[in-house]
Amino acid sequence: xxxxxLAAQWRxxxxxxxxxxxxxxxxxxxxxxxxxxxxxxxxxxxxxFGGRMPILPEQVFWTLxxxxxxxxxxxxxxxxxxxxxxxxxxxxVRAAPEQxxxxxxxxxxxxxxxxxxxxRWRAKWIRIAITVAMFxxxxxxxxxxxxxxxxxxxxxxxxxxxxxxxxxxxxILVNVLIFxxxxxxxxxxxxxxxxxxxxxxxxEQLRASQAEARELAVSDERLRIARELHDVVAHHVSVMGVxxxxxxxxxxxxxxxxxxxxxxxxxxxxxxxxxLRRMLGLLRQxxxxxxxxxxxxxxxxxxxxxxxxxxxxAELGVYGDPxxxxxxxxxAIYRIVQExxxxxxxxxxxxxxxxxxxxxxxxxEIDVTDxxxxxxxxxxxxxxxxxxxxxxxxxxxxxxxxxxxxxxxxRRGFRVRARFPLTRVAVEA
Numbered sequence: 131x132x133x134x135x136l137a138a139q140w141r142x143x144x145x146x147x148x149x150x151x152x153x154x155x156x157x158x159x160x161x162x163x164x165x166x167x168x169x170x171x172x173x174x175x176x177x178x179f180g181g182r183m184p185i186l187p188e189q190v191f192w193t194l195x196x197x198x199x200x201x202x203x204x205x206x207x208x209x210x211x212x213x214x215x216x217x218x219x220x221x222x223v224r225a226a227p228e229q230x231x232x233x234x235x236x237x238x239x240x241x242x243x244x245x246x247x248x249x250r251w252r253a254k255w256i257r258i259a260i261t262v263a264m265f266x267x268x269x270x271x272x273x274x275x276x277x278x279x280x281x282x283x284x285x286x287x288x289x290x291x292x293x294x295x296x297x298x299x300x301x302i303l304v305n306v307l308i309f310x311x312x313x314x315x316x317x318x319x320x321x322x323x324x325x326x327x328x329x330x331x332x333x334e335q336l337r338a339s340q341a342e343a344r345e346l347a348v349s350d351e352r353l354r355i356a357r358e359l360h361d362v363v364a365h366h367v368s369v370m371g372v373x374x375x376x377x378x379x380x381x382x383x384x385x386x387x388x389x390x391x392x393x394x395x396x397x398x399x400x401x402x403x404x405x406l407r408r409m410l411g412l413l414r415q416x417x418x419x420x421x422x423x424x425x426x427x428x429x430x431x432x433x434x435x436x437x438x439x440x441x442x443x444a445e446l447g448v449y450g451d452p453x454x455x456x457x458x459x460x461x462a463i464y465r466i467v468q469e470x471x472x473x474x475x476x477x478x479x480x481x482x483x484x485x486x487x488x489x490x491x492x493x494x495e496i497d498v499t500d501x502x503x504x505x506x507x508x509x510x511x512x513x514x515x516x517x518x519x520x521x522x523x524x525x526x527x528x529x530x531x532x533x534x535x536x537x538x539x540x541r542r543g544f545r546v547r548a549r550f551p552l553t554r555v556a557v558e559a
Contacts (some may be wrong), residue, residue: 135275140324140327141248141249142246142248142320142323142324142327142441143549144204144205144244144246144248145204145205147357147519149204150204150205153200153201153202153203153204153205154201155471156200156201157197157198157199157200157201157202157203158198158201160197160200160231161193161194161197161198161200163231164193164196164228164231164232164235165190165193166199167228167230167231168189168190168193168226168227168228171227171228171230172186172189172227172491174228183225183227184224184225184226188224188226189226189227189228191520192206192217192220192221192224192225192226192228193221193228193232195213195217195220196214196217196218196232196235196236197235199213199214199217199239200214200235200238200239203238203239203242203246204242204245204246204438207239207242207243207245207246207247207253208243208247208249208252208253208256210242210243211239211240211242211256211257211260212237212244212260213241213258214236215234215236215239215240215260215263215264218232218233218235218236219263219264219267221272222267222271227406228505233308236264236308237311237312240257240260240309240312240313240316241312241315241316241319242316243256243257244257244312244313244315244316244317244319244320245315245319245320245323246318246320246322249292250320257312257313257316259310261313264305264309265302265305268301272297272298275297276297295300302414305474318468330349344464344517347517347518381518388464425461425464425468426455426457426461426463426464427455427460427463427464427487428447428460429464430463430464430485431446432488433464433467433471434446434471434485435481436437436471437471437474437475437483440475441481442475442480442481442482442483443481443482443483444471444475444482444483444484445482445483445484446485446487447484447485447486447487448486449486449487449488449489449491450488450489450490451489452487452489453489453494453521453551453552455494458525458526458552459494459526462522462523462525462526462550463487463494463496463548463550464524465518465519466496466498466519466522466523466546466548467485469518469519470485470498470519470546471483471485471498473544473546474498474500474502474544478545479502480500480501480502480544481501481502482500482501483498483499483500483501484498484499484500485497485498486499488496490549492552493549493550493551493552494549494550494552495547495548495549495550496546496547496548496549496550496558497545497546497547498546498547499535499544499545499546500535500543500544501535501542501543502543502544516532519532519548521548523548523550526550526551527550527551528549528550528551529548529549529550530546530547530548531545531546531548532544532545532546532547533545
């Protein structure tokens, strides 16, 4: 569907409860103000066309008839515009004294119809009809005024134009400006509301697209991790088969060697079961082949070497007594350090990066800190790298922390810290 057709079909929603309450308050305030000006006008003896003014109750009635409908100008804009216009002309016919502020009330009613009319075709033609009716009444009122004008009506005129011509042009010009601006600004307000609606729709579509992209990224990371774990499980199962075969062959001849082979089978079985549980929890799915070749903790020096070639001063520190890690855990640590270094090179503007591996009693901790810009995580990683880190840490029941480095006064930079529990197999090894 094209943009013009969408614009033609759009209907501006009605006013909110807060806007309705505001309209009522504004309408009442305008009514009070016009009643006050009517009292001043009456006291000054001003009358329309020089005729006799109606009695006070009728003056109040016409003032209320013109002003009070403003309380519903956004809720029922078409009815308000018609009622205000009819009451305005009737009040002039009855020579009601207040015509100064009620002209602006008429302006507001026409503007509200242009800005809030839900049916654009009807709103357009009602405004045109009101404008035509007002100009017809203008010419009638000018004819009445000129017909009642005395010969000495313009004896004090000092302009360069004929007085009658000046009166007619002035009346037409003022009304053209009033009705033209009321129509124009009403259309501008409606167009602005429609464009705001379109922007909200586009923003909602963008948010939905971003959410879908994040879901796809999560699925891709889970698939990649699951396939890595699949290779780990396959490796341990293969080892189990080899060790079981060796144990069977030496069971009668050398029970000690058979015992060692069976212990190896037991350890590999525990590791394989643990990795299999993690893999099944990642919702593995079919897809295009991916490169599941990954390094481990033993290859972190290579990663830092690449970072040094890219211009970073990279340091690696290992603390505590290293233990043998499950292969999948070692791969996860490698991937997290790899992603952290990539983010540092791409986004941080850093000169130094410090990688630390801490072997604790029941945990292994990875800490990657740089001296670059401490920006928000979403801005630093673009969202996709952080998703991969979280999925890998979650797959191993770990904890991930990302954010500005705040280890000392005046410290700047960014930190990625992950902690993994050491599995029973890893501890025993």
